[in-house]
Amino acid sequence: MSKYIIRRALSLIPTMFIIVTLSFFLVRFAPGGPFSSEKKVTEQVLQNLLKKYHMDEPLGKQYLRYLGDVLRGDFGPSFRYRDSTVNQLIAQTLPNSMMLGTIALSMALFAGIGVGIVSALKQNRWQDYLAMSFAVVGISIPLFVIGPLLQLILGLKLRWLPISGWITSRDGWKTLILPALTLSFPYFAYIARLSRASILEVLRSDYVRTARAKGLSERVVIGKHVLKGGLLPVVSYLGPAFSGIITGSLVVESVFAIPGIGRVFVQSALNRDYTLIMGEVIMYSLILVTMNFIVDIVYGFLDPRISYK
Amino acid sequence: MTNEVILQVKDLKTYFTVDEGLVKAVDGVSFDLHKGETLGIVGESGSGKSVTNLSVINLIPTPPGKIAGGQVLFHGKDLLAMPQAEIRQIRGNKISMIFQDPMTSLNPFLKVSTQMIETIVLHQGLDKDAAKQKAIEMLKLAGIPAPEKRIDQYPHQFSGGMRQRVMIAMSLSCNPEILIADEPTSALDVTIQAQILEIMQELTKRLGTAVILITHSLGVVAGTCDTLCVMYAGRIVERGPTDVIFEDPKHPYTKGLIRSVPRLDVENSERLYSIQGQPPNVIDLPDCCPFYPRCEKAMDICKKKYPAIANFEQGRAVSCWLYSGAKDE
Numbered sequence: 001m002s003k004y005i006i007r008r009a010l011s012l013i014p015t016m017f018i019i020v021t022l023s024f025f026l027v028r029f030a031p032g033g034p035f036s037s038e039k040k041v042t043e044q045v046l047q048n049l050l051k052k053y054h055m056d057e058p059l060g061k062q063y064l065r066y067l068g069d070v071l072r073g074d075f076g077p078s079f080r081y082r083d084s085t086v087n088q089l090i091a092q093t094l095p096n097s098m099m100l101g102t103i104a105l106s107m108a109l110f111a112g113i114g115v116g117i118v119s120a121l122k123q124n125r126w127q128d129y130l131a132m133s134f135a136v137v138g139i140s141i142p143l144f145v146i147g148p149l150l151q152l153i154l155g156l157k158l159r160w161l162p163i164s165g166w167i168t169s170r171d172g173w174k175t176l177i178l179p180a181l182t183l184s185f186p187y188f189a190y191i192a193r194l195s196r197a198s199i200l201e202v203l204r205s206d207y208v209r210t211a212r213a214k215g216l217s218e219r220v221v222i223g224k225h226v227l228k229g230g231l232l233p234v235v236s237y238l239g240p241a242f243s244g245i246i247t248g249s250l251v252v253e254s255v256f257a258i259p260g261i262g263r264v265f266v267q268s269a270l271n272r273d274y275t276l277i278m279g280e281v282i283m284y285s286l287i288l289v290t291m292n293f294i295v296d297i298v299y300g301f302l303d304p305r306i307s308y309k
Numbered sequence: 310m311t312n313e314v315i316l317q318v319k320d321l322k323t324y325f326t327v328d329e330g331l332v333k334a335v336d337g338v339s340f341d342l343h344k345g346e347t348l349g350i351v352g353e354s355g356s357g358k359s360v361t362n363l364s365v366i367n368l369i370p371t372p373p374g375k376i377a378g379g380q381v382l383f384h385g386k387d388l389l390a391m392p393q394a395e396i397r398q399i400r401g402n403k404i405s406m407i408f409q410d411p412m413t414s415l416n417p418f419l420k421v422s423t424q425m426i427e428t429i430v431l432h433q434g435l436d437k438d439a440a441k442q443k444a445i446e447m448l449k450l451a452g453i454p455a456p457e458k459r460i461d462q463y464p465h466q467f468s469g470g471m472r473q474r475v476m477i478a479m480s481l482s483c484n485p486e487i488l489i490a491d492e493p494t495s496a497l498d499v500t501i502q503a504q505i506l507e508i509m510q511e512l513t514k515r516l517g518t519a520v521i522l523i524t525h526s527l528g529v530v531a532g533t534c535d536t537l538c539v540m541y542a543g544r545i546v547e548r549g550p551t552d553v554i555f556e557d558p559k560h561p562y563t564k565g566l567i568r569s570v571p572r573l574d575v576e577n578s579e580r581l582y583s584i585q586g587q588p589p590n591v592i593d594l595p596d597c598c599p600f601y602p603r604c605e606k607a608m609d610i611c612k613k614k615y616p617a618i619a620n621f622e623q624g625r626a627v628s629c630w631l632y633s634g635a636k637d638e
């Protein structure tokens with residue numbers, strides 16, 4: 001097992017290398033450049049800018065330089081936010097998105113699994129229909145509708161919760177609730193449907209029939225024989241879900257005025273802020289592959305049929 | 310085998326509602342099971358063998374299934390009228406089951422020990438250690454080598470034949486009065502089939518367990534069953550002592566079945582017999598003899614009405630117009 005973990009961990013290195021390389025060249029081949037929207041810079045100023053960011057060097061040399069920097073954990077200066085490095089920008093925003101995402105995903109997980117179990121056990125009864133219509137709504141209504149709707153009802157009408165802001169503001173942690181709720185909605189809906197479908201499949205399986213034929217009570221059948229197999233697909237979904245949700249959402253961050261990484265990401269792409277884009281892509285990839293790595297290992301512990309050698 | 314009847318199935322009817330209509334999977338099945346008896350149920354795929362036996366312990370998935378009528382009397386008490394809590398004390402304890410596919414019948418996420426111990430603890434009230442000892446003993450009886458080591462492994466670490474031995478050990482661990490074995494060897498290699506049947510027979514003989522053995526194979530029936538029920542389209546068409554039926558089959562379907570078994574003792578170069586036509590569609594079946602389209606002796610009345618049961622000596626019963634008083638035609 002530990003051998004497998006080490007081997008898997010080592011295999012992350014070439015993966016990350018390919019990601020760094022790809023993002024470096026793809027960003028450069030995208031039309032436009034970091035200074036193309038700059039108002040009327042003289043040729044001299046542009047030259048100076050290019051020189052400052054080593055953009056006047058041959059591409060190969062730039063690439064090697066960047067690779068060296070990344071290895072040292074330095075994503076370089078931002079092209080746009082002149083006074084900040086990419087590292088600083090990420091450090092200011094990523095933790096916020098991570099905290100919000102973690103809260104949202106935990107909520108989605110608990111509610112989604114709970115609803116999934118109930119609707120599977122009450123298949124084709126009103127509980128199931130209610131939960132699944134709710135889930136379809138959750139998946140199909142975009143966040144920019146759900147967010148303002150929640151603000152309107154829980155914030156403005158009922159005045160239970162602040163409509164925007166961040167924990168550093170006067171309202172404190174309460175500001176987290178609405179954005180977390182909004183962000184969790186599609187994840188909740190997906191997890192509910194996923195766990196319902198796979199629990200239903202397990203309920204029909206031969207080994208559950210065996211468990212019932214042994215005279216076990218329905219509680220033991222469900223708790224001991226159904227849930228483990230039924231919730232495994234949710235575990236595999238957690239990898240991509242977690243890396244997706246903690247890297248922020250432009251919509252939720254805009255609607256609730258949250259200083260997260262989602263907005264920075266979109267801005268950087270629009271601005272062709274080369275270093276910032278690359279830094280974020282690399283961070284995102286790193287989180288994604290690490291999460292998948294962890295999920296694989298957890299899965300291995302949960303499913304005895306998988307043996308890691 | 311004594312004369313004490315422990316299980317009486319009376320006019321059992323189990324229907325499934327599917328999109329295409331009403332499937333009368335089991336439509337009026339009756340049989341008795343005596344203490345220590347081995348009863349075989351044969352019939353084509355879809356004839357209702359599995360549904361009959363799942364109905365006996367009231368494990369039909371509802372919906373789409375529904376037990377539409379009949380009684381299953383176990384020592385005189387109707388299992389179908391019992392509350393869940395009460396029948397649960399019978400399942401796995403007094404009446405246990407083995408299923409066709411040993412590869413999928415055990416929970417892949419739980420150790421064999423966990424799965425065996427939970428049954429023993431539940432029904433026998435032993436503590437975990439004693440239950441484990443009992444489980445190891447049962448595995449040993451079922452012919453699993455080094456059971457004290459293997460018991461802590463997961464099902465996927467066992468071969469198909471070994472898993473079926475585990476199932477046998479588990480199903481017999483509470484000394485049931487009845488073991489229902491639903492095609493216990495169909496999913497296994499031919500070479501292993503005989504071993505599994507043998508171990509099952511040996512153990513049930515030793516424990517005095519009555520067996521309902523569901524199978525496709527008349528060969529299996531001939532070697533193991535005292536009594537035989539032949540099922541066709543949800544009904545039992547012929548019933549009686551196995552040797553008598555083999556000697557003198559009455560229903561045309563049974564005759565066909567027996568003629569289609571390859572025999573080594575009869576010298577002839579004739580082609581192997583096979584029953585013509587397709588198995589019946591049991592959806593929205595009209596009230597006729599469902600076998601008549603394939604029957605060599607079909608008469609007019611066969612298309613109109615299901616034949617009443619004709620009784621013969623030695624407890625034989627046949628549902629066919631050849632015997633049920635249509636002789637005047």
Ligand SMILES: Nc1ncnc2c1ncn2[C@@H]1O[C@H](COP(=O)(O)OP(=O)(O)OP(=O)(O)O)[C@@H](O)[C@H]1O
Binds near residue numbers: 326334355356
């Ligand atoms: N869950 C179900 N839903 C709908 N129809 C069912 C269900 N289970 C069984 N049936 C129907 O009941 C009929 C009898 O099925 P059953 O499984 O008892 O046949 P069988 O004799 O055991 O066949 P086999 O030898 O293939 O196991 C079939 O027509 C089948 O389609």
Ligand SMILES: [Mg+2]
Binds near residue numbers: 358359360491
């Ligand atoms: Mg069957």
